Amino acid sequence: MLNDPALAAFREEARAFLAAHLPDEIRRGAARATSVFIDPAISLPWQRILHAQGWAAPDWPAEYGGPGWSEIERYIFAAECAAAGAPNLAPMGLKMVAPVIMHYGSPGQRAHYLPRILSGEDYWCQGFSEPGAGSDLAALQLRAAPDGDDYVLNGSKIWTTHAHFANRMFALVRTSSEGKPQAGISFLLLDMATPGITVEPIRTLAGDHEFNQVFFDDVRVPQANRLGDENAGWSVAKHLLTFERGGKYAPGLIGRLERLRAREDIDPVLRAQIDREAVTLKALQALELKAMRGVGGSPALYASALKILGTEAAQRIDTLACEAAGHAAWADADGQTPADLAVAVPRYLNDRAATIYAGSNEIQRDLIARTMLG
Numbered sequence: 001m002l003n004d005p006a007l008a009a010f011r012e013e014a015r016a017f018l019a020a021h022l023p024d025e026i027r028r029g030a031a032r033a034t035s036v037f038i039d040p041a042i043s044l045p046w047q048r049i050l051h052a053q054g055w056a057a058p059d060w061p062a063e064y065g066g067p068g069w070s071e072i073e074r075y076i077f078a079a080e081c082a083a084a085g086a087p088n089l090a091p092m093g094l095k096m097v098a099p100v101i102m103h104y105g106s107p108g109q110r111a112h113y114l115p116r117i118l119s120g121e122d123y124w125c126q127g128f129s130e131p132g133a134g135s136d137l138a139a140l141q142l143r144a145a146p147d148g149d150d151y152v153l154n155g156s157k158i159w160t161t162h163a164h165f166a167n168r169m170f171a172l173v174r175t176s177s178e179g180k181p182q183a184g185i186s187f188l189l190l191d192m193a194t195p196g197i198t199v200e201p202i203r204t205l206a207g208d209h210e211f212n213q214v215f216f217d218d219v220r221v222p223q224a225n226r227l228g229d230e231n232a233g234w235s236v237a238k239h240l241l242t243f244e245r246g247g248k249y250a251p252g253l254i255g256r257l258e259r260l261r262a263r264e265d266i267d268p269v270l271r272a273q274i275d276r277e278a279v280t281l282k283a284l285q286a287l288e289l290k291a292m293r294g295v296g297g298s299p300a301l302y303a304s305a306l307k308i309l310g311t312e313a314a315q316r317i318d319t320l321a322c323e324a325a326g327h328a329a330w331a332d333a334d335g336q337t338p339a340d341l342a343v344a345v346p347r348y349l350n351d352r353a354a355t356i357y358a359g360s361n362e363i364q365r366d367l368i369a370r371t372m373l374g
C-alpha cells in the first residue's frame with residue numbers, strides 16, 4: 001500500500017519540505033533526546049514551522065486546522081518525519097486533549113482552546129494518575145468541591161509529564177463519592193498559573209527531570225472549565241486514552257533501527273539480531289496500517305495491542321543500540337560520538353517507563369483478554 005504510485009508525489013512533497021525546513025539544530029536536538037517526550041525548547045520551534053505550513057496536526061479534521069490528509073498520507077508523513085530525524089511534537093495537547101475537546105467541548109471551548117493548541121501557545125500536561133490511583137485510575141481522590149461558580153480542588157497528581165513546562169492541565173477530579181467510583185469523576189481544563197498549584201520535580205532513573213508531582217491546595221477552577229457533564233468524566237477519559245495508546249510506533253522505530261543498520265562497524269551476530277528486529281517492525285507496520293483501515297478489530301483493541309507491541313519493540317531496540325554503542329555509550333567525552341550511540345544508555349533507562357505509562361502493558365493484556373475472550 002505504501003508503494004502505491006499515486007502516493008509517491010505526496011511522499012516527495014513531504015520529503016522536500018523536510019529537507020528545506022527542518023533546521024539542523026532542531027534535528028541535532030532531537031537526535032540527542034533521551035525520551036519520547038522531547039523538551040519543548042526543541043519541539044515547539046518545530047511545531048511553529050509546521051504550523052506555518054498548515055501541517056502541525058495531521059490527525060485533525062480540516063475544519064479545525066488539519067491538512068485534510070487521508071490516513072495513509074498521515075502515515076507517510078510520520079514515516080518521512082522519522083526518517084528525517086524530526087522531533088516528536090508533545091502529544092498531550094495535539095493528540096490527547098484536542099480530540100476530546102472536539103468531541104465533548106462546547107463551541108466556546110473549541111474556539112478558545114483548539115487554535116492555541118495548534119499554534120503551541122498553550123502547552124498541556126495530563127493530570128490523571130495519583131499516588132493511590134494508577135492502574136486503578138477510578139480510585140482517584142483529588143476532590144473538586146462545588147463553591148458558587150467554581151470548584152475548589154484539594155489533593156495531588158503524580159508522574160505528571162512536563163507539568164513544569166505546561167501552562168494548562170487536563171485533569172480528572174472527584175466530584176462525587178456516591179455509587180461506583182467511575183460515576184463520580186469529572187474532567188476539568190485548568191490553568192497552571194492558578195494560585196494554590198505547586199509543581200515538585202521527580203527525577204527518573206536516567207537522571208532526567210521529565211515528570212512531577214503536582215499539589216492542589218484550595219485551587220479555584222471555574223465550573224465552566226469542565227469538559228462534558230459533571231460526573232461524566234470517565235467517558236471523556238476513556239475516549240482520550242484510545243488516542244494516547246493508539247498511534248504510529250513503527251515509523252519512528254524503523255527510523256532508529258535503520259540508523260543502527262547503516263553503521264559499518266557492527267559485528268555479524270548483532271547485525272543478524274538487528275535484521276530480525278527489522279522484520280518484526282515490518283509486521284508492526286502492517287498491523288498499524290490494518291488498524292488505520294479499521295480491519296478486524298475495535299479501535300480500543302488495536303490501541304492496546306499496538307501499545308504493547310510498539311513499546312516492547314522500542315525496548316528491544318534500546319538493547320541493540322547499547323550493544324552497538326559498547327564503550328561509546330558510556331564515554332562521550334569528546335562529544336563526537338554519533339548521537340544514537342551517545343544517548344543509548346540514558347534512552348535505554350528512560351524507555352523502561354514505556355511499558356508502564358499510558359496504562360501498563362499488563363493492564364493492556366488484561367483489556368485484550370477481556371475484550372476478545374469476554
Ligand SMILES: Cc1cc2nc3c(=O)[nH]c(=O)nc-3n(C[C@H](O)[C@H](O)[C@H](O)COP(=O)(O)OP(=O)(O)OC[C@H]3O[C@@H](n4cnc5c(N)ncnc54)[C@H](O)[C@@H]3O)c2cc1C
Pocket residue numbers: 125126127128129130133134135136158159160161162211353354356357358359360361362363366
Ligand atoms: C514516564 C512516565 C510518564 C507518565 N506520565 C504521566 C502523565 O503525564 N500523567 C499521568 O496522569 N500519569 C502519567 N504516568 C503514570 C502512569 O499512567 C502510571 O504509572 C501507570 O498507569 C501505572 O500506574 P502506577 O504507576 O500507579 O502502577 P500500579 O498501578 O501500582 O502498578 C504496579 C504494577 O502492578 C501491575 N498491575 C497493577 N494492576 C494490575 C492488574 N489488575 N493486573 C495485572 N497487573 C497489574 C502493573 O502492570 C505494574 O506493573 C506516567 C508514568 C511514567 C512511568
